[in-house]
Amino acid sequence: xxxxxxxxxxxHPDLICRYNPSLEFTYANLAMVEFLGASKEEVxxxxxxxxxxxxxxxxxxxxxxxxxxxxPSQTLIQASDMKTGASSILWTTIGLFEGDAVRExxxxxxxxxxxxxxxxxxxxxxxxxxxxxTELRSVLDAVPSRIWYKxxxxxxxxLNQAAASSMxxxxxxxxxxxTYDLFGDAAKSYHEADLKVFESGVAIRGLIEAxxxxxxxxxxxxxxxxxxxxxxxxxxxxxVSTDITELKEQEAILKSINKNLDDFASLVSHDLQxxxxxxxxxxxxxxxELGDQLPKSxxxxxxxxxxxxxxxxxxxxxxxxxMRASPDSVALDTVNLTAxxxxxxxxxxxxxxxxxxxxLSLPDNDILxxxxxxxxxxxxxxxxxxxxxxxxxxxxxxxxxxAKKDQQFWAITVSDNGTxxxxxxxxxxxDLFGRSKPHKDIEGSGIGLALCRRIITLHGGxxxxxxxxxxxxxxxxKLNRARQxxx
Amino acid sequence: MDKVVIIDDSDFDRKMIMKAISSGRSTVSFxxxxxxxxxxxxxxxxxxxxxxxxxxxxxxxxFEVLAKIRSNPKFDDIPIVMISGSEEAADRALAxxxxxxxxYVKPPSVAxxxxxxxxxxxxxL
Numbered sequence: 001x002x003x004x005x006x007x008x009x010x011x012h013p014d015l016i017c018r019y020n021p022s023l024e025f026t027y028a029n030l031a032m033v034e035f036l037g038a039s040k041e042e043v044x045x046x047x048x049x050x051x052x053x054x055x056x057x058x059x060x061x062x063x064x065x066x067x068x069x070x071x072p073s074q075t076l077i078q079a080s081d082m083k084t085g086a087s088s089i090l091w092t093t094i095g096l097f098e099g100d101a102v103r104e105x106x107x108x109x110x111x112x113x114x115x116x117x118x119x120x121x122x123x124x125x126x127x128x129x130x131x132x133x134t135e136l137r138s139v140l141d142a143v144p145s146r147i148w149y150k151x152x153x154x155x156x157x158x159l160n161q162a163a164a165s166s167m168x169x170x171x172x173x174x175x176x177x178x179t180y181d182l183f184g185d186a187a188k189s190y191h192e193a194d195l196k197v198f199e200s201g202v203a204i205r206g207l208i209e210a211x212x213x214x215x216x217x218x219x220x221x222x223x224x225x226x227x228x229x230x231x232x233x234x235x236x237x238x239x240v241s242t243d244i245t246e247l248k249e250q251e252a253i254l255k256s257i258n259k260n261l262d263d264f265a266s267l268v269s270h271d272l273q274x275x276x277x278x279x280x281x282x283x284x285x286x287x288x289e290l291g292d293q294l295p296k297s298x299x300x301x302x303x304x305x306x307x308x309x310x311x312x313x314x315x316x317x318x319x320x321x322x323m324r325a326s327p328d329s330v331a332l333d334t335v336n337l338t339a340x341x342x343x344x345x346x347x348x349x350x351x352x353x354x355x356x357x358x359x360l361s362l363p364d365n366d367i368l369x370x371x372x373x374x375x376x377x378x379x380x381x382x383x384x385x386x387x388x389x390x391x392x393x394x395x396x397x398x399x400x401x402x403a404k405k406d407q408q409f410w411a412i413t414v415s416d417n418g419t420x421x422x423x424x425x426x427x428x429x430x431d432l433f434g435r436s437k438p439h440k441d442i443e444g445s446g447i448g449l450a451l452c453r454r455i456i457t458l459h460g461g462x463x464x465x466x467x468x469x470x471x472x473x474x475x476x477x478k479l480n481r482a483r484q485x486x487x
Numbered sequence: 488m489d490k491v492v493i494i495d496d497s498d499f500d501r502k503m504i505m506k507a508i509s510s511g512r513s514t515v516s517f518x519x520x521x522x523x524x525x526x527x528x529x530x531x532x533x534x535x536x537x538x539x540x541x542x543x544x545x546x547x548x549x550f551e552v553l554a555k556i557r558s559n560p561k562f563d564d565i566p567i568v569m570i571s572g573s574e575e576a577a578d579r580a581l582a583x584x585x586x587x588x589x590x591y592v593k594p595p596s597v598a599x600x601x602x603x604x605x606x607x608x609x610x611x612l
Contacts, residue, residue, distance in 0.1 A: 270572045281499075
């Protein structure tokens with residue numbers, strides 16, 4: 001070969017060599033020499049197979065059996081573990097070169113070890129990806145929520161089994177379809193909500209919406225719409241819906257029951273008060289118009305009628321309040337209980353406390369709770385009213401209200417020095433018409449504390465009697481702290 | 488003589504309203520109706536100075552009667568006050584919405600009725 005050609009071949013990165021029919025090197029470029037880990041002088045004239053381990057020689061020789069003048073070229077990919085320790089995967093083309101008086105093999109090999117390793121790595125990664133996708137699909141399909149992955153054109157790109165089943169279709173049938181084709185008119189409102197999320201980039205959570213697939217069962221769902229903003233050019237959204245149809249049906253039933261109860265309460269209130277009013281007024285008219293003609297003892301009878309009517313009226317009104325205390329009747333807000341108690345003390349309790357030589361001690365710190373102002377007023381008016389009603393005859397009334405807070409609640413304790421409550425009655429007093437002991441001289445409906453407990457329960461709080469068999473009684477009311485920092 | 492129409496299914500309540508108004512004004516004539524069925528005809532005939540209308544009545548309730556009367560512009564100038572056995576915020580709001588001129592709760596005492604009578608006399612008669 002010419003020196004110029006040699007020079008070109010020497011700089012070529014492929015392994016290029018020639019050898020005679022006795023498989024002795026007649027030429028090897030620099031890449032080949034370097035691959036064999038020897039000098040050019042050591043390689044030239046050396047026997048090809050002397051560079052291979054003994055156990056691979058037969059295999060290599062077999063290649064030359066199939067290279068003939070009729071079939072002068074063979075391409076093969078082989079792992080070449082050389083004696084010198086070089087180990088590579090070569091993509092080699094061996095050709096038979098026949099000149100006028102020369103017969104030689106020429107071999108061009110490319111080291112494709114890196115490519116093969118890369119291919120193996122890719123294959124392995126593809127397998128891992130396939131496995132992860134299979135696992136992800138299994139997980140998604142095991143989730144009871146309905147999950148859709150959509151674009152901004154309302155196209156469903158992917159969905160889980162629950163979502164497809166809810167539409168009476170398979171995953172494959174739905175994927176790639178447009179929501180407008182599957183949900184009719186409702187698709188517009190779904191799309192509008194999606195677009196809001198795309199525009200704001202902020203998730204919408206807890207969206208209650210009617211679910212009306214053209215196939216499948218209609219119902220109600222609670223939906224979260226979560227934006228995926230990795231690629232602004234191709235926005236995506238994850239829609240996760242939970243079937244709340246049963247809940248909605250129960251809610252409708254409950255609303256209907258509550259409405260019936262409210263109607264019933266109004267009816268009871270009206271229909272019971274009408275005859276009561278008639279009794280009271282007739283008795284008054286008798287006393288006014290016929291009093292002179294009746295014996296003196298009749299006056300006591302009129303008084304008894306009046307007291308009976310008054311008691312019955314209290315019962316009806318308390319019962320009505322109890323019946324009407326429902327979740328719908330509670331309007332939660334931040335209430336400064338200390339300010340409310342001060343206001344109540346100024347407006348309503350003056351006569352019972354300061355005028356009678358008693359004391360009402362209120363907390364100094366602000367108690368900020370989450371509650372309905374009017375209902376909270378009702379609770380504490382009831383508790384303070386009980387303290388006044390059941391005060392001891394032999395000592396001035398003393399009532400102390402204290403408060404302590406923990407992470408979640410304010411615990412407000414109302415303690416008095418009154419007649420107290422039996423230990424055995426600590427729960428009974430919170431029952432409807434449950435009073436701790438007979439109080440023939442004290443008028444009460446037996447509804448007050450039951451109403452207190454009902455209202456407090458509706459606030460997510462508790463009320464309990466904490467003093468038992470002590471000279472006075474002590475009630476602890478726990479109410480949720482207001483959300484804002486309350487110091 | 489001032490004319491007053493009282494529409495209430497309760498004999499007793501009609502009697503007490505008449506007693507209460509009469510105690511404040513002697514020159515009043517009353518027309519009693521125990522339902523609102525013919526209320527519009529009677530009002531057209533009597534042209535009362537005031538109509539007192541109970542809310543809760545069997546059949547057509549007071550609100551329906553009120554709506555029917557107020558739907559006729561001929562009766563625009565006739566004061567109509569609603570009267571109810573119990574205080575209901577929703578009823579009070581509904582009464583105002585339907586064009587009632589007043590809302591009273593039936594008092595639980597003779598003194599209360601007398602006060603109601605005086606109030607009606609001073610405002611409407």
